[in-house]
Amino acid sequence: MQERSSVAELAGTLRREMDRYSAGEKLPSSRLLVERHRVSPVTVSRALARLAAEGLVVTRPGAGVFRAGTGAAPPERGDTSWQEVALSADASADQVPRSVDAEGVLATLAEPPPGVIELSGGYLPANLRPERALAAALARAGRRPGAWDRPPVPGVEELRGWFAREIGGPEGSVTAADVLITAGGQSAVTTALRALAAPGAAVLVESPTYPGLLAAARASGLRPVPVPVDTEGVRPGLLEGAFRASGARVFVCQPLFQNPTGAVLGPERRAAVLRAARQAGAFVVEDDFARHLAHEDAGPLPPTLRSSDPDGRVVHLCSLTKATSPSLRVGALSARGPALERLRAVQTVDSFFVSRPLQEAALELVGAPAWPRHLRTVAARLRERREVLLTALTRELPGLPVAHAPLGGYHLWLRLPDGSDEDALAGAALRAGVAVAPGRPYFAAEPAARHLRLSFAPAAGGSEIAEGVRRLRTACDEVLG
Amino acid sequence: MQERSSVAELAGTLRREMDRYSAGEKLPSSRLLVERHRVSPVTVSRALARLAAEGLVVTRPGAGVFRAGTGAAPPERGDTSWQEVALSADASADQVPRSVDAEGVLATLAEPPPGVIELSGGYLPANLRPERALAAALARAGRRPGAWDRPPVPGVEELRGWFAREIGGPEGSVTAADVLITAGGQSAVTTALRALAAPGAAVLVESPTYPGLLAAARASGLRPVPVPVDTEGVRPGLLEGAFRASGARVFVCQPLFQNPTGAVLGPERRAAVLRAARQAGAFVVEDDFARHLAHEDAGPLPPTLRSSDPDGRVVHLCSLTKATSPSLRVGALSARGPALERLRAVQTVDSFFVSRPLQEAALELVGAPAWPRHLRTVAARLRERREVLLTALTRELPGLPVAHAPLGGYHLWLRLPDGSDEDALAGAALRAGVAVAPGRPYFAAEPAARHLRLSFAPAAGGSEIAEGVRRLRTACDEVLG
Numbered sequence: 001m002q003e004r005s006s007v008a009e010l011a012g013t014l015r016r017e018m019d020r021y022s023a024g025e026k027l028p029s030s031r032l033l034v035e036r037h038r039v040s041p042v043t044v045s046r047a048l049a050r051l052a053a054e055g056l057v058v059t060r061p062g063a064g065v066f067r068a069g070t071g072a073a074p075p076e077r078g079d080t081s082w083q084e085v086a087l088s089a090d091a092s093a094d095q096v097p098r099s100v101d102a103e104g105v106l107a108t109l110a111e112p113p114p115g116v117i118e119l120s121g122g123y124l125p126a127n128l129r130p131e132r133a134l135a136a137a138l139a140r141a142g143r144r145p146g147a148w149d150r151p152p153v154p155g156v157e158e159l160r161g162w163f164a165r166e167i168g169g170p171e172g173s174v175t176a177a178d179v180l181i182t183a184g185g186q187s188a189v190t191t192a193l194r195a196l197a198a199p200g201a202a203v204l205v206e207s208p209t210y211p212g213l214l215a216a217a218r219a220s221g222l223r224p225v226p227v228p229v230d231t232e233g234v235r236p237g238l239l240e241g242a243f244r245a246s247g248a249r250v251f252v253c254q255p256l257f258q259n260p261t262g263a264v265l266g267p268e269r270r271a272a273v274l275r276a277a278r279q280a281g282a283f284v285v286e287d288d289f290a291r292h293l294a295h296e297d298a299g300p301l302p303p304t305l306r307s308s309d310p311d312g313r314v315v316h317l318c319s320l321t322k323a324t325s326p327s328l329r330v331g332a333l334s335a336r337g338p339a340l341e342r343l344r345a346v347q348t349v350d351s352f353f354v355s356r357p358l359q360e361a362a363l364e365l366v367g368a369p370a371w372p373r374h375l376r377t378v379a380a381r382l383r384e385r386r387e388v389l390l391t392a393l394t395r396e397l398p399g400l401p402v403a404h405a406p407l408g409g410y411h412l413w414l415r416l417p418d419g420s421d422e423d424a425l426a427g428a429a430l431r432a433g434v435a436v437a438p439g440r441p442y443f444a445a446e447p448a449a450r451h452l453r454l455s456f457a458p459a460a461g462g463s464e465i466a467e468g469v470r471r472l473r474t475a476c477d478e479v480l481g
Numbered sequence: 482m483q484e485r486s487s488v489a490e491l492a493g494t495l496r497r498e499m500d501r502y503s504a505g506e507k508l509p510s511s512r513l514l515v516e517r518h519r520v521s522p523v524t525v526s527r528a529l530a531r532l533a534a535e536g537l538v539v540t541r542p543g544a545g546v547f548r549a550g551t552g553a554a555p556p557e558r559g560d561t562s563w564q565e566v567a568l569s570a571d572a573s574a575d576q577v578p579r580s581v582d583a584e585g586v587l588a589t590l591a592e593p594p595p596g597v598i599e600l601s602g603g604y605l606p607a608n609l610r611p612e613r614a615l616a617a618a619l620a621r622a623g624r625r626p627g628a629w630d631r632p633p634v635p636g637v638e639e640l641r642g643w644f645a646r647e648i649g650g651p652e653g654s655v656t657a658a659d660v661l662i663t664a665g666g667q668s669a670v671t672t673a674l675r676a677l678a679a680p681g682a683a684v685l686v687e688s689p690t691y692p693g694l695l696a697a698a699r700a701s702g703l704r705p706v707p708v709p710v711d712t713e714g715v716r717p718g719l720l721e722g723a724f725r726a727s728g729a730r731v732f733v734c735q736p737l738f739q740n741p742t743g744a745v746l747g748p749e750r751r752a753a754v755l756r757a758a759r760q761a762g763a764f765v766v767e768d769d770f771a772r773h774l775a776h777e778d779a780g781p782l783p784p785t786l787r788s789s790d791p792d793g794r795v796v797h798l799c800s801l802t803k804a805t806s807p808s809l810r811v812g813a814l815s816a817r818g819p820a821l822e823r824l825r826a827v828q829t830v831d832s833f834f835v836s837r838p839l840q841e842a843a844l845e846l847v848g849a850p851a852w853p854r855h856l857r858t859v860a861a862r863l864r865e866r867r868e869v870l871l872t873a874l875t876r877e878l879p880g881l882p883v884a885h886a887p888l889g890g891y892h893l894w895l896r897l898p899d900g901s902d903e904d905a906l907a908g909a910a911l912r913a914g915v916a917v918a919p920g921r922p923y924f925a926a927e928p929a930a931r932h933l934r935l936s937f938a939p940a941a942g943g944s945e946i947a948e949g950v951r952r953l954r955t956a957c958d959e960v961l962g
Contacts, residue, residue: 049639053657068653077654078791080818086730086762087677087819100676102826109634109833123631131629138838139620148612148806150604153590158530172549173558176534183664187832195581196568199680199702215830221680221702249567281567310559325629327837337561338568345583349696351668351832352590356808357619358836 006039010047013037018056021067027057029064100219104211104441112435117468120435121458122410123326128381128457130324130374133365141360151356153348155181155332159363163332166291167316169307178336180344183354184329185289185319190216191350192285192315192333193250195342197222202246204282206234208413208442208451210259213252213287226444227251229258231404233265236272243280250283251276255305257290260413260442260453262406270305277313283339286316290409292323292375295383298407312336315343320362323378330354330362382410388462389454392469397476410457413439416450420480425452428475434468487520491528494518499537502548508538510545581700585692585922593916598949601916602939603891604807609862609938611805611855614846622841632837634829636662636813640844644813647772648797650788659817661825664835665810666770666800671697672831673766673796673814674731676823678703683727685763687715689894689923689932691740694733694768707925708732710739712885714746717753724761731764732757736786738771741894741923741934743887751786758794764820767797771890773804773856776864779888793817796824801843804859811835811843863891866937866946873950878957891938894920897931901961906933909956915949 010033021027028036033044048065051057058066088099112118141147154160160176167174182188189212197203199221205213207226217224225246227239234253242248253273255265265273277284286305294301306316312335319331333343365371389412390405400414416422422438429436439451454472459465491514502508509517514525529546532538539547569580593599622628635641641657648655663669670693678684680702686694688707698705706727708720715734723729734754736746746754758765767786775782787797793816800812814824846852870893871886881895897903903919910917920932935953940946 046639049642049657053638053642053645055653055656058652077817078793080793080820082762083764083793083819086764087823089730089762100823100826100830102829105829105833106634109631109829111631126630129629134629135623138623142616142619142842148610148615148808149607150590150592150807153587157534158527161530161534164534171539172536175536176530183832183836186830190831194700212830212833219675219827219830249570281563281570283564283567312559312561312564326631326833327629329833329836336558338564339561342568342581345581346700348583348586348590349581349667349693349700350671351664352586352693352807352810355664355810355836355839358839361623 006043007046007050010037010039010043011050014047014051015054015056018051018067023067025067027065027067100215102215105215107437107441108211112430115433116430117434117464117471118458119454119456119465119468119472120437121455123322124324124378124457125460127460128378130365130370133368133370133374134325134328134361137361137364137368138357140364141357144357144360147357147360149356151353151359153353154344155179155354156356156359156363159330159359160332162363162366163318163334166318167288167304167306167334169303173307174334178334178340180333180340180347181354181359182317182319182331182333182347183351184321185287185317185331186212186216187329187351188317188319188331188333189213189252189285189287190220191343191347192317193217193220193222193252194350195346196250196283196285196315196339197248201250202248204239204242204246204248204251205444206253206258207444208260208439208447209252209254209444211441214441214444224444228448229261229263231261231263233258233263233269234273236269236276239273240276240279243276243282249281250285252285252287254287254289256288256301257293257406257408259289259409260411260439260451262404262409262411262413264302264407267302270302274305274309274313278311284314286314288316288318289322291318292320292378293382293410294379294408295386295406296376296379297383298379301408306334309336312339315339320366323375324365328358328362328365330358382408382457385410385456385459385462385465386412388465389456389469392466396469396473399480400476410455412454412456414452414454416452417480418449420450422450422452425475425479428479429472432471432474432478434471434475436472487524488527488531491518491520491524492531495528495532496535496537499532499548504548506548508546508548581696583696586696588918588922589692593911596914597911598915598945598952599939600935600937600946600949600953601918602936604803605805605859605938606941608941609859611846611851614849614851614855615806615809615842618842618845618849619838621845622838625838625841628838628841630837632834632840634834635825636660636835637837637840637844640811640840641813643844643847644799644815647799648769648785648787648815650784654788655815659815659821661814661821661828662835662840663798663800663812663814663828664832665802666768666798666812667693667697668810668832669798669800669812669814670694670733670766670768671701672824672828673798674698674701674703674733675831676827677731677764677766677796677820678729682731683729685720685723685727685729685732686925687734687739688925689741689920689928690733690735690925692922695922695925705925709929710742710744712742712744714739714744714750715754717750717757720754721757721760724757724763730762731766733766733768735768735770737769737782738774738887738889740770740890741892741920741932743885743890743892743894745783745888748783751783755786755790755794759792765795767795769797769799770803772799773801773859774863774891775860775889776867776887777857777860778864779860782889787815790817793820796820801847804856805846809839809843809846811839863889863938866891866940866943867893869943869946870935870937870950873947877950877954881957891936893935893937895933895935897933898961899930901931903931903933906956906960909960910953913952913955913959915952915956917953
């Protein structure tokens with residue numbers, strides 16, 4: 001972290017000093033910059049690379065670094081307007097021009113500006129990640145014999161076997177042969193949607209649901225149809241109606257600690273969901289993203305839907321990313337029958353396979369004695385953080401009662417008074433120094449009410465969460481009155 | 482490699498011994514297996530995992546490994562026939578039911594059976610990969626501060642800058658800001674196709690071209706339209722005609738050492754291709770896969786099309802995989818204008834971002850003094866291998882003259898006598914102990930002639946290549962007479 005911030009600092013200093021040099025003039029040597037700014041050569045070279053990327057300086061190998069030639073003619077960067085036609089021209093008469101909207105996704109992936117407390121993101125902070133174990137596992141994985149060979153296309157056998165065992169169920173009901181390794185959860189979602197539904201088709205999604213699903217569905221030409229969720233998960237009566245009304249053959253759901261509501265699908269509803277899908281001849285995509293994020297006080301977890309699935313109804317997906325690091329991009333899809341063949345074909349054609357050293361590192365990580373310890377630590381810390389957030393909200397914002405305190409995952413779904421301006425509130429919060437997510441991008445259509453999603457994972461610790469809520473109160477006072 | 486083969490051997494032995502145990506009976510302990518078979522504990526655990534994946538044994542943590550319960554009722558794995566309806570039901574009246582065909586791709590990704598010489602694949606063998614440098618770079622990347630944070634969504638800045646410099650062109654014409662890091666070349670192709678063309682649209686491809694492109698286009702719902710290639714690359718007159726006839730707004734080409742023909746797009750044709758695209762209001766996707774695979778005697782390489790592209794016509798893609806290892810899945814897309822925005826959105830929505838440690842390892846690898854040395858070694862070895870292959874073909878198969886000896890890449894495109902049965906020949910070759918690729922999957926429609934693609938990269942060395950050609954002769958004698 002230190003190295004990164006010193007790169008930004010040095011780049012800032014050099015940027016401010018750029019006026020001192022005329023176009024084409026040579027900058028001081030790297031050695032001199034190292035001495036003058038008391039930083040490492042790596043920092044200097046990274047800061048200069050950043051300025052070069054911004055077009056402020058030009059690097060000539062062997063000669064040095066020069067202020068970019070603003071005096072000379074700028075490089076020819078002509079008019080790209082024709083692209084707007086080319087990118088939309090394929091829309092047939094009954095379609096609006098295509099566009100792919102990544103905004104909702106980018107909002108959850110972006111790092112907030114320095115000094116801003118993050119109650120918005122979807123990843124664990126550095127102090128909850130198993131960073132040492134990850135580094136050691138990756139180092140060993142890269143040195144293992146055969147590490148740089150092709151992996152088997154569907155994934156390393158033992159890792160597939162591990163994912164199969166995690167899914168659970170009667171002996172032999174899910175085996176390694178039923179599992180495909182993917183490059184993280186979002187890739188698994190995209191592959192599942194593209195495999196199971198053709199462009200133009202409807203796909204049922206929970207309402208609210210996470211923006212990554214809505215964006216993936218739309219980018220694949222699918223029409224997400226919302227089915228409301230309450231504190232016990234999706235509402236079966238509405239699900240049946242949605243299957244009938246839309247003709248959809250896919251329903252995507254998160255039965256465990258749904259994002260953003262934290263709801264767990266109740267026991268009767270589990271059976272009802274599978275029954276509704278069977279009646280509709282449809283698949284259930286079970287996005288099991290939060291099984292490793294159960295809080296210490298969650299009690300025994302319900303089994304996966306996939307584990308009691310005789311006729312290949314359920315396509316299960318999960319990922320190691322959420323409980324480890326955003327950069328351990330290893331996940332898995334599991335299915336049976338023709339659907340498995342289709343998933344395998346789509347994934348192979350899209351991206352061939354996942355880097356073998358990453359797979360081997362994942363396998364070593366989850367096979368080590370430290371893995372259950374890590375999960376216990378995460379479970380304990382998430383419970384603490386949830387309690388800090390709930391307590392702070394009760395103290396600072398008693399006017400916004402929390403309907404549902406989740407026992408897993410790391411999101412809290414906060415209902416706002418009717419008519420609140422979510423975007424104005426999120427903007428005011430950012431100015432007050434806390435990043436929160438407005439509820440709108442979580443709905444496939446018009447939302448029934450206004451919301452904020454607060455995440456208690458990314459902050460460094462409890463006191464930062466409490467301070468974030470104090471800042472949010474400032475913003476609420478300003479916007480909601 | 483040794484470890485992997487001992488796993489296979491032990492698994493084979495145990496598989497043969499399985500009859501000795503009744504269903505549910507406990508197998509000898511791992512410790513005993515280690516002693517009895519004189520292998521490492523890792524080998525034992527991997528071999529058992531393999532048998533478990535095959536359903537032959539069952540592992541009960543803490544209790545041991547047991548022969549699977551063939552006596553008991555098998556786990557319920559019901560009928561998945563309903564899926565065939567669900568997976569095809571969305572086809573509208575004018576469409577055939579969807580299917581995604583990965584066969585052509587899998588043929589180039591599969592490892593041949595033991596003892597078979599590989600003249601078919603697309604990757605460097607272990608002895609030409611920079612394995613030590615890769616292992617060291619990956620180990621350092623995983624330990625770097627911030628390595629397990631989110632990377633910037635479009636990729637690590639310095640790596641984007643390196644790819645921008647590799648593309649070349651006048652100072653500032655391609656910058657880091659124009660580059661997106663992707664998970665290898667195939668992901669880049671898929672992202673480009675999905676971003677630039679809507680389902681149902683035509684896309685022009687070279688004929689022949691690599692099966693990965695045809696499969697990616699079809700999986701995205703696009704119609705690949707073939708445009709013939711000769712020894713100077715794509716034929717501009719036919720390209721203009723194809724743009725007019727198809728209404729396509731995308732042409733995908735490999736101007737440098739085209740796969741499979743090895744052709745380099747001639748200087749006049751470069752201008753003609755860009756002119757034809759401009760007239761059609763279309764993009765040129767420049768798949769620059771072989772720039773690091775020029776042979777020692779190739780001479781100076783033509784610049785990228787992207788480097789002289791004022792109006793954002795060319796979308797450039799490349800990958801580090803081909804010159805390093807199939808598991809260094811790091812590539813790049815470069816574009817300008819709305820197309821860059823679209824590419825970025827598609828990639829973000831599909832898969833978020835590429836693992837940061839992999840990106841950092843790639844950056845370290847290409848920044849090290851050993852990198853140009855590695856490329857020189859590859860260039861020298863590929864030239865030698867090409868010559869061995871050409872000499873062996875002249876000696877063994879004088880009836881199959883080679884039209885074009887490529888100066889880069891690692892493929893030789895061999896024309897067969899009219900009416901030859903490619904599949905029968907490839908089958909006979911495999912029985913004779915050499916894997917070669919039949920030409921059919923390289924054509925979007927009916928091929929004008931019969932071909933084989935021979936690859937001189939994957940074999941361990943020259944003598945293996947020569948032996949491979951001797952075996953191919955046996956097959957030719959058998960099938961072609």
